[in-house]
Every structure is written in C-alpha cells, then in structure tokens.
Amino acid sequence: MRNTEEAEGFDGEASNTSMISGASSPYQPTTEPVHSRNVLGGIRCDFEYLKSHFGILKAVEVALALIAFICIETIMLCLPCGGVYFFEFVSCSAFVITGVLLLIFSLSLHTKVPHVNWSLTDLVNTAASTFFFFLASVVLAALNHKSGAEIAAVIFGFLVTCVYAVNTFLAVKRWRMGDGRSVAVQTSEYMRARTASRGEMEARPDLA
Template identity: 70%
Template sequence: MRNNDDMDGFDGEASNTSMISGATSPYQPTTEPVLQRRGLGSIRCDTEYLKSNFGILKVFEVVLSMMAFICIETIMQCAPCGSLYFFEFVSCSAFVVTGILLLIFSLNLNSKLPQINWSLTDLVNTGVSMFFFFLASVVLAALNHRLGAEITAVVFGFLVTIVYAFNTFLAVKKWQLNSRRMNVGQSSEYTRARTESRGEVESRPEIQRLEA
C-alpha cells in the first residue's frame, strides 16, 4: 500500500504534469475576440458633442453649405461664370470637409487617433472655410446678382460665413486653453523632476561633497 507521503508526491507530480501539459497545449484560451468586439463596440454616437456648441455649429455649417451648393447648382446660365465656379468649389469643399469632421467628432473617432491635434485641425478648417466663403460670396454678389438663385446662394454664403466666424472664435479659445494646459503640465513635470533630483542629492552626502 502507498502511504500518505507517496500519495502526496503522486498528487504533486500529477498537478505539475497537468500544469505543464496545459501550458504546452495548443488550445490555449485567448481574449483576442473579446478585445476586438470591444474595439468595435466603442464606436458610438456622441450625443454630448452634438448638443455642445461645436456640434450645433458643425450641423449648421454642413446644412448651410449644402444649401448654398444646391442653389448655385440650379443656375444653368451664367455671365461671367468664374465667380459661380469659385463659389461652387468653396461650398462643395466646405460641405465635404466639415461633414467629415462632424462625423469623426460625433462618432468619437478622434479618440482613436490621439496623434492628430484635432483642436488645431478644427481651427484650421473653420478659419479657412470662413475666409473663402466670405471671399466667394463677395465676388458672387459683385459680379452675379441678377437671378434669384444667385441672390439666395449669396445669402446662404454670408450666413455660413457668420457661423464659421463664430466657430473659429470658439476654436481659437479652445486651442489656447489646451496649449495653456499642456504648458502647465510640462512645467509641473519639470518642477517635480527638479525637486526629486534635489532631494536625492540632499539625501546622499557623498554627492554633495563631489559637487562642493
């Protein structure tokens, strides 16, 4: 008969054997599918952004740009046509770019690409769109103002210019606030590093003698 010591040894060997076989088994459990499902599930509609000032302004910019583009597209005859083509290009470009940014922010996709400065990207888009919409509206109003569609396009152009101007103002304030926070964080990290290094020198008298 086996005594208790022999049984304990046998149990220990059996447990070790099971651990080794389990470690070397090709059928190991994995969490990769779960992580993939979490990554896909994290894409959701950010209702808080859509309710914010930036979200509301983005929606107005997209709608007004689209209306201006539709109005300019209904014009079949033009003389001269250069101002209409310029207004058409500006309204279409602003509609596409601002629509893409609205989609990115509303689905919270900007958090997936933290390498991009999204505040600065939004600031550049709104500033450039404001400038070119204002320029295109002025040129269209000065050269083509005979048809009702041209007048309507000019009205939408100036309206969306005002919205872009207000969005640019808010984007500048947000960018300055983020830059200020970043500078404060860097200075605090530098101060903490200096304090820790100074404390280490004070706690080690041999370093003080070398510095003296």
Template identity: 60%
Template sequence: MRVTGDDMDGFEGEASSTSMVSGASSPYQPTTEPVMHGRGLRGIRCDLAYIRSLFGILKCIQVVLSLFAFISIETIMECSPCEGLYFFEFVSCSAFVVTGVLLLLFSLNLHTRIPHINWTMTDLGNTVISALFFFIASVILASLNHKSGAEISAAVFGFLATLSYMVNAVLALRKWKDGNRSQNIHQTSDYIRARSESRDVDCRPEIQRLDA
C-alpha cells in the first residue's frame, strides 16, 4: 500500500491535534501557582488554654513574683555587706527573663516550631534551678538584711517565688515521667505486635514455601 503526501499531511494534522488534546487534558501540566517557602510569623495565636492551665497560671505567678522581687531589691540604696543583695538581684532578674521567655513561647505556641528541643525537660530544668537559687538567695538576704521594708519585701517575694517554682518542678517532673511511661508502653506494644506477626509466619509453612 502506497502512502501519498496528502495522507501524510492528514496524519500529521491528526497527530498534532491529538497531542494538543491530550496535552490539554494531561494532569501533569506545569502550574503557575507561587511556591510558599515559609510561613514566617503567620499563624501565631494566643493559646488561652495553656494560660488558663495550671502550668500557665504558675508561669504567670512566677513572672510577677520575680519582677516584684527584682523591683524591691532595686529600691535598696545602702547595703553592707552587698554580696547577698547582688546575688538576689541576679537571681530575680534571670528568673524573670527566662521564665518570661518560656511563658511567651508556650502561650503563643512558638515552641512547636522548634520540635528538636525537649521543652518538657527545658521547663523542668528551669523550674528546678530557679527554685534552688531563689531559696538560697532569699535565705542569704533574710539573714543579712537590716530590717528595712525593701529587704523584707524582697525576701518575702523570693520565698513565694521559691514555692511556686517548687510546685511547677513537681508537676513538670510528673509530666515527664508520664510521657516516658506512655512512650515505653507504645514501644512495648509495637514489639509484641512484631513478635506475634513473626510467630504467625513461622506457624504457616505455606508462606515459607512461597518465599522459598
């Protein structure tokens, strides 16, 4: 059978039209939608559930008590000796800054954007260290003060902050233990499931014959 030039022209026209139709209906067409490279600070919202929780309330109390303790110690104009006052000033300022940053991260859910940090352990470490240093600084300030109103109020705020940090530390430790316990239970269930599946394969020789 001989194919003429007119037949070839018709065939090429049909092929081109077919390719255009298939190309138009193909799901793999390039898109012109912009690619989102990052969300930045979009989507930040205040987590009222955390603020109303026991951890959130304790964080707010700790920030307020640390601030009041720092303000009280800053109103003292004379001291002798001054080492205890300087140490209390450092502890109250550090606790206010660190706890305030953690409160901001947790209340705005910013900590979820940094998942490689164990925030439960971070909170536990901060509360334990703050409770210990606040207790030491408050005892030193109470033993070396000159019965002034500013020193007494600073020591009172220091002991109250110590109590709030101790309660937070106990709750954070319990939360950390519960998280480890649930993780161990999940790993154990996965191991038992894998062992049972392997035993099922061993008990079914037809599967072994198919594998062989």
C-alpha cells in the first residue's frame, strides 16, 4: 500500500511540476489557426486605375506589343536577320516589362513597396520602350519588308510606338506636376522624424 501511495504521490508531483513548468515556459504553442492568417496581405484589383488613362494605355501597349511579337515570330525566312532579331527582342521585352507593371499597378502591389518610386519607374519604361520600338521598327522596315508578316510587324511596331509616346508624355507631365513635390515632402518628413528621434535619445536619462 505504501509503495502504491508513494507511486501515486510521485505521479501527482510529476504532473504538477510539468503543469507549472509548462505554464511558466515562454515557448507556448500558438493558438492562431493557420487559415486565419492573411496571406494575400490586402491585395485587391484597382478598377479605378484600369479605367484611367494610364491603365488603358498600358493595356493597349501590352496588347500591341504581343501582336507585334506574334507577327515577328511567324517569319520563317529572313535575309538579313539582324532586324528581325532586334525587333523580336524589343517586342518581347516591352511585353513582359509593361505586363508586369500593369499587374503591379492594377493589383495595388506598388503600395506594399513604398520605397520604390513607381512613377519614375513607369516613366523610364515608357520612354525606353518608345525609343527602342521606334528604332526596331525603322530597322525592320529598312532591312526586311518583303513578306506580309514583316509588314504587319512594322505597322504594329509604329502603332505601339505612338501609344508609348503618348504614355511617356502623360508620365512626364504627371512627374512634373506631382512627384517632385511628393519627393520633397517625403524628404522633409524623414528629416523631421530623424531629428525628433535624436532629440528623444538625448533627452532620455542615463540608466547607469
């Protein structure tokens, strides 16, 4: 009987000890269900941007760049092929980069990375695409103008060049009107916050 009571006592003490240690342990298992965590982080479709001038122009740019790329890909025989390869590279690059920017702006992903100047990024992309699409279209028209696919690629190349040029003009106008002031405001706010933080550090008493 004593052995049984001692064993029960040891078991009770062990269970109490485990409960106390478990309660005082800082490594407690989380009770938050996995499915309740917001993985998307508030991603939403910005229909206002898609209805704006920039959204419409960017969608047209993606569509025309894709059509130009498809036209140049249908060319089976070229002589010389330098203009064809250059136009193929430009159209594919413009389609991918502009498509990614359209996806970022339409899903408001640019708000998740506020440290990047997205307006300037869009301006650089549109300006570069205008220049390279115009150059590739001129080279393709001068060197390769025999087949129907080459003529179609040149036509769509000049069309998308015009759309990129309009987008560049509007982007420059937006940059001059708003983004210059916004950068100045952000810089002044950063300097003000930094000065305030330094003042708090100096005003904090020494613990030693």
